Amino acid sequence: MPKYSLRRKVNVKFVTNTTKESRRVLHERLHSLGFDIEKSEIFTSLSAARSYVDTHKIRPLLMLEKEAMEDFEGVGTSDPNAVVIGLAPSCFNYSKMNEAFRMLLDGSTLIGIHKARYLKKKDGLYLGPGPFVHALEYATGTQAVVLGKPEKAFFLEALQEFSCPPDQAVMIGDDVIDDVGGAQKCGMLGILVQTGKYRSKDESKIQPAPHLTCPDFPASVDYIIDNLL
Amino acid sequence: MQCSAPSLRMFKSSKVCTVLIDLSGTLHIEDYAIPGAVNALNRLRRKVNVKFVTNTTKESRRVLHERLHSLGFDIEKSEIFTSLSAARSYVDTHKIRPLLMLEKEAMEDFEGVGTSDPNAVVIGLAPSCFNYSKMNEAFRMLLDGSTLIGIHKARYLKKKDGLYLGPGPFVHALEYATGTQAVVLGKPEKAFFLEALQEFSCPPDQAVMIGDDVIDDVGGAQKCGMLGILVQTGMIAFDCR
Numbered sequence: 001m002p003k004y005s006l007r008r009k010v011n012v013k014f015v016t017n018t019t020k021e022s023r024r025v026l027h028e029r030l031h032s033l034g035f036d037i038e039k040s041e042i043f044t045s046l047s048a049a050r051s052y053v054d055t056h057k058i059r060p061l062l063m064l065e066k067e068a069m070e071d072f073e074g075v076g077t078s079d080p081n082a083v084v085i086g087l088a089p090s091c092f093n094y095s096k097m098n099e100a101f102r103m104l105l106d107g108s109t110l111i112g113i114h115k116a117r118y119l120k121k122k123d124g125l126y127l128g129p130g131p132f133v134h135a136l137e138y139a140t141g142t143q144a145v146v147l148g149k150p151e152k153a154f155f156l157e158a159l160q161e162f163s164c165p166p167d168q169a170v171m172i173g174d175d176v177i178d179d180v181g182g183a184q185k186c187g188m189l190g191i192l193v194q195t196g197k198y199r200s201k202d203e204s205k206i207q208p209a210p211h212l213t214c215p216d217f218p219a220s221v222d223y224i225i226d227n228l229l
Numbered sequence: 230m231q232c233s234a235p236s237l238r239m240f241k242s243s244k245v246c247t248v249l250i251d252l253s254g255t256l257h258i259e260d261y262a263i264p265g266a267v268n269a270l271n272r273l274r275r276k277v278n279v280k281f282v283t284n285t286t287k288e289s290r291r292v293l294h295e296r297l298h299s300l301g302f303d304i305e306k307s308e309i310f311t312s313l314s315a316a317r318s319y320v321d322t323h324k325i326r327p328l329l330m331l332e333k334e335a336m337e338d339f340e341g342v343g344t345s346d347p348n349a350v351v352i353g354l355a356p357s358c359f360n361y362s363k364m365n366e367a368f369r370m371l372l373d374g375s376t377l378i379g380i381h382k383a384r385y386l387k388k389k390d391g392l393y394l395g396p397g398p399f400v401h402a403l404e405y406a407t408g409t410q411a412v413v414l415g416k417p418e419k420a421f422f423l424e425a426l427q428e429f430s431c432p433p434d435q436a437v438m439i440g441d442d443v444i445d446d447v448g449g450a451q452k453c454g455m456l457g458i459l460v461q462t463g464m465i466a467f468d469c470r
Contacts, residue, residue, distance in 0.1 A: 092364065094356040094394065101385070101394050117406045118368070127361065127368050131402035138401040139384045139394055 006221045007036075009229055011162045015155075015171075017045045017114045017148040017178065019086030019129065022070035043158045045114045045148025046071045049084060051157070052111065052147055060084040060111070061103060063091040083136070085144075086113040087129045097132065104140045114148030116178065120197055149175075150182020170211075170228065172220045176202040180210045189228070191220045247278040247431040249422065249450070251440030252293065252309075253285065254463020259389065262300040263462055270302060278429045282422075282438075284312045284381045284415040284445065286353030286396065289337035310425045312381045312415025313338045316351060318424065319378065319414055327351040327378070328370060330358040350403070352411075353380040354396045364399065371407045381415030383445070416442075417449020 006012065014037060018026065023046070027039040050071055053060055061080040062072055065088050083100045091097075104110055116128030133144050148154050159169055166187035173179025173190075174197045180190030184206070192203055192210040195217070203213045214220050250256060256266050273279060281304060285293065290313070294306040313331075317338055320327055328347040329339055332355050350367045358364075371377055383395030400411050415421055426436055433454035440446025441463030451457040 089361040092361040094359040097359065097398075098394050101398075102392065105392065117408075125369065125372065127365050127402075127406055131364075131368075131406040134405040135394075135398035135402040139398040141384075 005225060009225060011164065012041065013158050013161070014042045015044075015149065015158050016042070017116060019044075019046055019049075019068055019088075019113045019148075020065055021067050023047065024070065025067060044071075045154065046086065048147040048154050048157060049086070049111065049113045050075070052145075053082075053084065058082045058084075058109070058111075061100065061108070062086075063088045063096065063100065065090060080108065082109040082111055084111045084113065085129050085133050085136075087116075087119070092127075092132050097135065100136060101139050104136060104142065110136055110140070110142060110144040112144040112146045114151075114178075115144075115146050149178040150185065152182070152186040155183055155186050155188060170224060172217060174198045176205050176210065181206040184208065184211070191223070193217055193220055245277060245435055245437055245456070247280070247426060247429050247436040248273060249280050249282045249425055249436065249438045249455075251438075251442065251446050252281055252283040252297070254441035255439060255446075255460055256281075256302065257297065257300055258463055260296075260300075262302065267301045267303075270304075274303075278431065279308065280425050280428070281309045282311075282416065282425050283309070284383060286311075286313055286316075286335055286355075286380045286415075287332050288334050290314065291337065292334060311338075312421065313353065315414045315421050315424060316353070316378065316380045317342070319412075320349075320351065325349045325351075325376070325378075328367065328375070329353075330355045330363065330367065332357060347375065349376040349378055351378045351380065352396050352400050352403075354383075354386070359394075359399050364402065367403060368406050371403060371409065377403055377407070377409060377411040379411040379413045381418075381445075382411075382413050416445040417452065419449070419453040422450055422453050422455060 023039055023042050023044060026042055027037065030037050046068055053075055059076050059078065059080045060082045062069065062077060062084050064086045068086055080103065083103055112129060112133035115130035115133055117130045118125045118128050137144055159166065170189045170191060171179055171183030172193060174193050174195055176192055180192045184190040189211040192213045194213065194215050203210050212223055214223060256263060290306055290309050290311060293309055294304065297304050313335055320342055326343050326347045327349045329336065329344060329351050331353045335353055347370065350370055379396065379400035382397035382400055384397045385392050385395050404411055426433065437456045437458060438446055438450030439458045439460060441460050443459055447457030447459045
């Protein structure tokens with residue numbers, strides 16, 4: 001079975017831009033679906049943000065939903081000097097956006113956990129955090145620090161644990177721009193799977209095209225084991 | 230009084246026949262008139278056409294007129310041209326059915342416009358609409374092919390108690406989300422100034438714009454060939470950055 005045989009041959013890590021749920025919640029879900037995954041193997045844009053906040057000794061105003069706040073336990077938030085924005089519908093209102101705006105005018109740093117334009121749910125498309133980060137960039141004439149996919153720093157940080165150079169690494173994902181495009185821009189091989197967010201002809205949206213476009217995750221694993229190891 | 234007019238020599242050959250005047254920050258600041266402004270306006274009126282131009286989208290023309298009248302200004306409601314007027318005019322001309330993201334006080338200027346089965350999103354300064362739910366509704370309409378119309382794209386505005394986000398960032402958010410560009414109607418767009426002058430059949434090079442916003446008032450007017458005069462009241466006087 002592909003999901004077992006890949007692990008025996010290479011290091012694996014799970015990378016996601018989700019900012020609505022903590023790592024613990026993600027892990028519980030995957031575990032309940034039968035995946036053999038450790039919580040420490042999951043690297044989210046929230047993890048990247050937490051790591052950035054710690055490294056730079058930042059005191060953030062966190063624009064996050066309650067479920068994601070867990071990943072920031074222990075971070076000091078009084079007298080904030082940065083605005084950290086994730087997917088936070090309850091914060092995307094005039095009052096909270098204005099509070100963030102005034103902090104940025106006072107010199108706080110703007111940090112976007114990621115800049116996804118939208119996300120897909122069962123009942124349709126929803127605005128991502130990207131448009132709201134963009135709104136504040138426009139209002140203040142500044143540029144946000146962006147942490148998640150497709151930023152190079154995100155992929156490099158995920159690989160760091162294995163001391164693996166990008167050209168010996170593969171990224172498998174359904175988002176041609178954020179997953180595959182981003183990974184290939186830092187020297188990795190990208191495999192686009194035709195499930196989830198994938199829409200017809202997505203593979204023609206990036207240059208160079210994905211190293212491989214294939215039907216699903218099991219197919220990508222077969223390809224890796226047969227051709228890349 | 231020190232005035233700098235580097236382009237005056239170039240302009241002396243054309244006779245000015247129309248003056249456009251910004252309202253907030255130029256003729257008045259909130260509830261008080263700029264000292265001397267009422268008399269100055271009366272003197273100006275005797276010699277040229279005047280029109281009052283403003284980007285406000287939070288209040289109807291009637292409300293603006295009432296305020297100016299109570300401050301002593303001799304102004305007709307029909308002489309006030311707002312970005313809301315420009316938007317109403319655009320909606321009528323293009324037979325648009327808008328989803329109006331406006332505050333209640335501004336809706337008055339859209340009376341008579343059909344809004345069922347909307348095919349455009351029209352955005353003004355509307356704090357009560359700048360929430361995830363309403364923004365998402367607008368987003369989905371735009372994905373379905375509706376036009377995005379920004380009444381203006383001011384980044385922020387100044388009030389007595391500080392700076393507030395303008396409609397610009399929210400228009401920008403939807404542009405980013407959909408990968409499209411909004412039609413923008415108010416200052417500093419060229420079309421806005423030209424439409425204001427149209428009533429007098431006055432070419433831009435015979436018109437002057439007076440305002441306190443160097444980019445939206447003066448820069449915008451000069452870009453369409455008008456002479457711009459920057460007054461040192463309003464935006465500059467209240468600058469707290």
